[in-house]
Amino acid sequence: MNKTNWFNKKIKLTLLVIAAVSAISFVNFDDKNFEIAKNLDIYHTLFREINMLYVDEVDPGELVKTSIDNMLESLDPYTVFIPESDMEDYKFMTTGKYGGIGALIRRSNEYVIIAEPYEGFPAHKAGLKAGDKIVKVNGKSAKSKNTEQISELLKGEPGTEIKLSIERLGKPELLEVTVIREKIKINSVPYYGMLNETIGYIRLSSFTEACSQEVKDAFKELQNNHGMKSLVFDLRGNPGGLLNEAVAISNLFVPKDQVIVNTKGKIQQWNMSYNAMNDPLDLNIPLVILTNSGSASASEIVSGVMQDLDRGVIVGTRTFGKGLVQTTRDLSYNTKLKLTTAKYYTPSGRCIQALDYSNRNEDGSVGRVPDSLISEFKTKAGRSVYDGGGIEPDIKVESPVLSNIAVSLYTKNLIFDFATEFQFRYDSIEPADKFKITDNMYNEFIEFLADKEYDYTMKCQNVLDNLEKTIKEEKYANRLNGEIDELRKLLAHDKQKDLQTFKDEISSLLVEEITSRYYFQTGRAQSMLNDDPAITEGIRILNNMDEYKNILTAQAK
Numbered sequence: 001m002n003k004t005n006w007f008n009k010k011i012k013l014t015l016l017v018i019a020a021v022s023a024i025s026f027v028n029f030d031d032k033n034f035e036i037a038k039n040l041d042i043y044h045t046l047f048r049e050i051n052m053l054y055v056d057e058v059d060p061g062e063l064v065k066t067s068i069d070n071m072l073e074s075l076d077p078y079t080v081f082i083p084e085s086d087m088e089d090y091k092f093m094t095t096g097k098y099g100g101i102g103a104l105i106r107r108s109n110e111y112v113i114i115a116e117p118y119e120g121f122p123a124h125k126a127g128l129k130a131g132d133k134i135v136k137v138n139g140k141s142a143k144s145k146n147t148e149q150i151s152e153l154l155k156g157e158p159g160t161e162i163k164l165s166i167e168r169l170g171k172p173e174l175l176e177v178t179v180i181r182e183k184i185k186i187n188s189v190p191y192y193g194m195l196n197e198t199i200g201y202i203r204l205s206s207f208t209e210a211c212s213q214e215v216k217d218a219f220k221e222l223q224n225n226h227g228m229k230s231l232v233f234d235l236r237g238n239p240g241g242l243l244n245e246a247v248a249i250s251n252l253f254v255p256k257d258q259v260i261v262n263t264k265g266k267i268q269q270w271n272m273s274y275n276a277m278n279d280p281l282d283l284n285i286p287l288v289i290l291t292n293s294g295s296a297s298a299s300e301i302v303s304g305v306m307q308d309l310d311r312g313v314i315v316g317t318r319t320f321g322k323g324l325v326q327t328t329r330d331l332s333y334n335t336k337l338k339l340t341t342a343k344y345y346t347p348s349g350r351c352i353q354a355l356d357y358s359n360r361n362e363d364g365s366v367g368r369v370p371d372s373l374i375s376e377f378k379t380k381a382g383r384s385v386y387d388g389g390g391i392e393p394d395i396k397v398e399s400p401v402l403s404n405i406a407v408s409l410y411t412k413n414l415i416f417d418f419a420t421e422f423q424f425r426y427d428s429i430e431p432a433d434k435f436k437i438t439d440n441m442y443n444e445f446i447e448f449l450a451d452k453e454y455d456y457t458m459k460c461q462n463v464l465d466n467l468e469k470t471i472k473e474e475k476y477a478n479r480l481n482g483e484i485d486e487l488r489k490l491l492a493h494d495k496q497k498d499l500q501t502f503k504d505e506i507s508s509l510l511v512e513e514i515t516s517r518y519y520f521q522t523g524r525a526q527s528m529l530n531d532d533p534a535i536t537e538g539i540r541i542l543n544n545m546d547e548y549k550n551i552l553t554a555q556a557k
Contacts, residue, residue: 043067075340076357078326082336088155090336094242095185095209100155101162102184103128108413110143111135111167112150115416118186119520126179128166130517131420135174136165158183170424191525192218195535199542200228203525204249207241207298212248219252219281230286230542232535236316240297243274243325243344250305251276253287258309258347261301263325265342270325272342286548287312288538291391292399296320303391304346310381310552313541314393316534321354321390348377350387382554394551395541397534405498406505408456409449415506418448419513432515432523433530437507445510446499454495 051060068081082090092098102121105112114132117123134142137153154162158181166175188211192202200222202215222228240246247260254260258276265271289303289312300319306312325342343351355366369388377385386392402410409415422441429435437445499506508531516524529535541548 076324078322078324078338079340080338081331082328082338084334087334087336090338092186097183097185097209098155099158099181100184101126101128101179101181103154105134105147105150105154106413107147108133112142112145112147116516116521116524118184119522121184122179122182124520126177128164128177128179129168129420129423131169131417131423132175133167134164135167138163139165156181169420187214187521189214189218190521192222193526194222194226194228195232195529195539198227198229199232199539200226200230201232201234201529201535203234204238206238207245207249209242209245211241212245212252215249216252216281223282223285228285230288232288232290232538232542233312234290234535235295235299235303236290236292236534237294238296238299239294239320240299240322243298243301246298246301247274247276248278250302251278252281253283253285253311254305254309255280255283260305260347262345263342264345265325267341270327270342286542286545288542289314290534290538291316291319291393292534293317293320293390295391296322297324300352300391301344301346304350304352307385307391307394308346308348308350308377308379310379310383313395313538313548313551314391315395315538315541316393316397317399318392319352319390321352323351323353348379348385350375350377350385352387352390354389379554381552383552395537397537400505400533402505403498403502404456405454405495405502406509408454409506410509412452412454414449414452414454415509415513418445418510419517421448422514423517429514429518432519432526435511435515435527437510437514441510442503442507445506446496449499 047063050063051058065081065083072079072081088098101123102118103123104115104118106115107113111133113134114123114128114130116130117128134150136142137150142150156162161178161180164177164179166177168175186208188204188206188208190203190205192200195201200219202218202222204211204215219228219231222231243261243263250260251258254276256276256279260274260276262273263270287306289306291299291303291314295303295316296319300322303314303319307314323343323345324340325344326338327341329337329339331337343353345351354368356369357366360366374386374388377387379385422444511530512524512527515527519526541551
């Protein structure tokens with residue numbers, strides 16, 4: 001039997017099984033079931049013709065995956081097909097665990113480099129450093145390979161070894177490094193500590209398996225051993241994760257049996273109420289919860305519960321607005337389907353989903369829930385809150401917007417590359433919470449940039465380009481060309497001047513990157529607390545209990 005006939009028979013058998021199951025599942029073979037059967041048959045015949053007659057050879061697996069991905073994309077971004085080859089990435093997303101070397105990697109020119117080794121994990125134990133260029137993997141060239149390809153090579157069963165040929169700054173010859181893979185578990189709490197004598201701080205980066213225990217342990221450590229009397233709980237940039245962990249973390253601060261979240265779907269089994277199952281850790285400690293546009297899903301459940309129950313003050317910017325629940329379904333051949341099955345609702349009854357995927361525009365784009373459909377709800381104390389667009393903070397603190405020069409320096413890896421050179425020159429630095437960029441260090445950075453390309457365009461230059469285009473279209477160019485040229489000269493950016501104008505924010509980026517070279521993820525997280533406007537505001541509120549209590553009453557609104 002040739003490959004084509006075998007494949008066609010396999011596809012046909014699969015479709016017949018699907019049709020049979022569909023027939024068993026419904027007593028009446030109604031119009032909808034007929035549509036399913038008809039379109040499955042159309043798909044089978046179309047696929048058969050492409051496979052047999054298309055001018056070039058096609059990869060059946062890749063062709064089917066493309067069709068699946070495009071089909072699911074028409075539903076929402078969270079309903080996805082997970083092939084067997086991506087199962088390790090899926091496990092990492094849900095558990096924070098994987099088998100590998102324990103390092104972040106990134107592409108730099110023609111090679112992949114180590115971006116950040118995790119402290120205490122194989123890459124760190126083997127002596128790998130941020131900035132190390134991976135030239136060979138197990139003796140084979142890594143040139144021109146992307147991060148996904150190198151990541152696949154680095155992952156593997158715990159206990160197995162991988163040999164890397166590394167190019168390192170200051171070393172004339174390649175370093176041959178053998179790394180023993182381990183089971184990697186990345187902490188969901190990258191940092192916790194005291195902001196002052198009484199205010200604690202816990203940052204949660206994701207809602208992976210057992211993250212609630214990490215938060216609980218951090219809380220107890222701060223309360224029992226460091227005198228914590230109030231807490232700043234940082235959910236900024238946290239994309240969410242496991243719903244049960246969101247419930248467990250909420251349960252730390254709200255009474256047993258309290259409704260945390262309700263889910264409602266198309267079928268009855270997805271309509272569920274999730275209540276606090278355990279005695280709380282602390283019902284009275286004052287809380288400030290930090291959010292931004294990167295706080296999504298489970299982060300919004302926690303911040304929504306705290307707001308609806310008037311349990312803490314939300315500080316920052318509006319959250320992402322993902323009120324959809326995904327359930328993972330097992331498919332054949334070790335594949336999975338992550339499927340949106342329900343929407344979730346906070347205790348006040350609001351769904352914070354911001355985008356309406358069920359009613360797309362004619363061009364296929366998705367719009368936000370219109371103002372006319374946004375409803376008002378009440379917190380436990382009677383404060384007004386609203387659905388249809390994330391969690392609106394009680395105290396709004398805008399996230400700092402980086403200048404164009406800072407963005408250029410960061411995206412072109414010049415901040416990263418300078419940190420690599422810095423570590424080569426300096427054996428140690430001050431503790432992460434005290435390290436600052438001195439004037440001498442900043443001058444070293446300016447010298448480092450002397451032969452580097454980091455051009456950028458300012459917004460006003462874009463506006464001027466559009467103005468010049470309009471002037472030409474309206475045939476005023478001859479009269480205004482001189483004025484436009486003069487204005488362009490006035491607006492032309494001076495890099496040296498911008499390096500001084502935006503010295504503070506560029507220095508902050510340098511501090512973050514450099515501290516990570518010496519103190520790893522903990523140091524990076526700790527350094528980011530310096531001069532953070534949201535944290536400053538959180539501290540201010542927690543130092544003023546009258547204001548804190550007033551915010552959480554109906555009169556505050």
